[in-house]
Amino acid sequence: MAIGEYKPGLEGVPATQSNISYVDGKAGLLEYRGIRIEELCVHSSFLETSYLLIFGELPTSAKLKEFEVDITHRRRIKYRIRDMIKSFPDNAHPMDALQTSVAALGMFYPLGDFHDADYIYQATVRLLAKVPTMVAAFHMMRQGNDPVMPRDDLDYASNFLYMLNEKVPDPLAARIFDVCLTLHAEHTVNASTFAALVTASTLTDPYAVITSAIGTLAGPLHGGANEQVMMMLEEIGSVDNVTAYLERKIERKEKLMGFGHRIYKVKDPRAIVLQELVHKMFDQFGHDHYYDIALELEKQAFEKLSSKGIHPNVDFYSGLVYKKLGIPSNLFTTIFAIARVPGWLAHWKEQLSDNRLFRPTQVYTGLHDVTYLPIEHR
Numbered sequence: 001m002a003i004g005e006y007k008p009g010l011e012g013v014p015a016t017q018s019n020i021s022y023v024d025g026k027a028g029l030l031e032y033r034g035i036r037i038e039e040l041c042v043h044s045s046f047l048e049t050s051y052l053l054i055f056g057e058l059p060t061s062a063k064l065k066e067f068e069v070d071i072t073h074r075r076r077i078k079y080r081i082r083d084m085i086k087s088f089p090d091n092a093h094p095m096d097a098l099q100t101s102v103a104a105l106g107m108f109y110p111l112g113d114f115h116d117a118d119y120i121y122q123a124t125v126r127l128l129a130k131v132p133t134m135v136a137a138f139h140m141m142r143q144g145n146d147p148v149m150p151r152d153d154l155d156y157a158s159n160f161l162y163m164l165n166e167k168v169p170d171p172l173a174a175r176i177f178d179v180c181l182t183l184h185a186e187h188t189v190n191a192s193t194f195a196a197l198v199t200a201s202t203l204t205d206p207y208a209v210i211t212s213a214i215g216t217l218a219g220p221l222h223g224g225a226n227e228q229v230m231m232m233l234e235e236i237g238s239v240d241n242v243t244a245y246l247e248r249k250i251e252r253k254e255k256l257m258g259f260g261h262r263i264y265k266v267k268d269p270r271a272i273v274l275q276e277l278v279h280k281m282f283d284q285f286g287h288d289h290y291y292d293i294a295l296e297l298e299k300q301a302f303e304k305l306s307s308k309g310i311h312p313n314v315d316f317y318s319g320l321v322y323k324k325l326g327i328p329s330n331l332f333t334t335i336f337a338i339a340r341v342p343g344w345l346a347h348w349k350e351q352l353s354d355n356r357l358f359r360p361t362q363v364y365t366g367l368h369d370v371t372y373l374p375i376e377h378r
């Protein structure tokens with residue numbers, strides 16, 4: 001392997017062939033199974049989009065109904081997993097709690113036959129159904145409360161918001177949240193999806209695959225950025241402080257959270273839709289001055305950073321929607337995880353259909369034939 005072929009971070013290196021989603025970083029375009037994300041946000045739902053991503057086609061109304069009912073009936077978690085979550089420290093990060101909880105699923109649902117379509121379907125439904133329940137259960141229990149039982153009469157988005165505070169959400173708020181989930185559902189071979197692919201290629205169980213992906217998503221350079229953006233806007237505090245803050249970040253060569261992307265060299269199309277959702281939220285539920293700070297920051301960052309292809313990404317505006325929904329910022333990345341489960345599962349299924357173990361090579365830069373030095377001579 002010549003050193004010239006080595007690409008740090010595998011930048012620009014195809015790691016798989018896939019027909020699940022497509023990103024055009026120059027045009028700022030994202031398609032799920034060929035359908036533009038903007039179309040799905042207007043006409044589809046998160047579960048219908050999940051079905052499209054995982055099974056490769058839009059479902060008939062009967063198939064969608066069956067999928068929704070199967071997921072609704074699998075929302076509950078085993079009491080042993082609930083009791084395990086109860087033992088977590090109250091100040092644990094919700095992403096650590098979620099990763100641990102999903103890993104535990106593998107102990108209750110034994111590895112099956114990957115050639116059995118029903119095994120794939122059951123694992124898919126189970127993960128889509130239980131991940132929101134786990135996030136909400138930890139959130140309630142870290143406050144010393146019993147978890148809220150899922151409600152079968154509520155749709156996917158409404159039920160998750162309900163489990164966070166036992167209040168049935170406003171239908172518009174639930175619809176906006178559902179669109180946020182669709183926006184975050186899939187994004188080709190990003191870091192957490194790549195982690196899922198590598199884990200899947202060893203033929204381990206799907207819970208281990210999703211556990212790998214959750215751990216990867218948690219990082220601040222990836223899904224963890226949405227929580228960092230909220231902390232950044234709070235730190236800036238007012239529109240007047242934006243100039244000084246931005247100058248300081250650039251001076252210190254520190255990355256601006258919620259900006260930049262390995263693929264997008266224009267504004268992330270998801271950020272554009274999320275901004276529209278922010279306006280809808282504010283029209284209905286009142287303004288939030290953090291949005292003014294975000295707009296000013298985007299304006300000034302454009303002047304200073306757009307020449308390097310650095311623009312807002314999906315994480316820049318998402319937190320403003322979640323905050324307006326009353327969701328604490330340290331749950332933001334777990335919401336990204338809930339949303340990305342269908343994307344990860346779609347790639348898991350695709351990898352299994354033509355599997356080859358991921359085992360790349362390296363460019364060795366170390367020594368050879370080194371003599372072992374006894375400890376007394378070191």
Ligand code: SDX
Pocket residue numbers: 186187189190191220221222223225254255256257258259260261262263305308310313314315
């Ligand atoms: C997600 O891959 C995906 O698809 C991910 C995702 C998905 O849906 O799965 O889209 C979700 O993770 C969005 C990204 C969320 N992360 C952040 O917002 C964290 C801040 N962003 C950066 O860390 C960064 O932009 C990355 C990690 C997202 C991408 O970085 P790259 O491709 O590795 O780019 P780089 O670090 O090589 O930077 C290239 C140049 C550098 O300048 P020079 O040293 O060449 O002068 O751009 C600069 C960087 O300093 N740069 C930034 C910047 N991002 C890149 N400068 C200031 N602020 C930034 N945010």
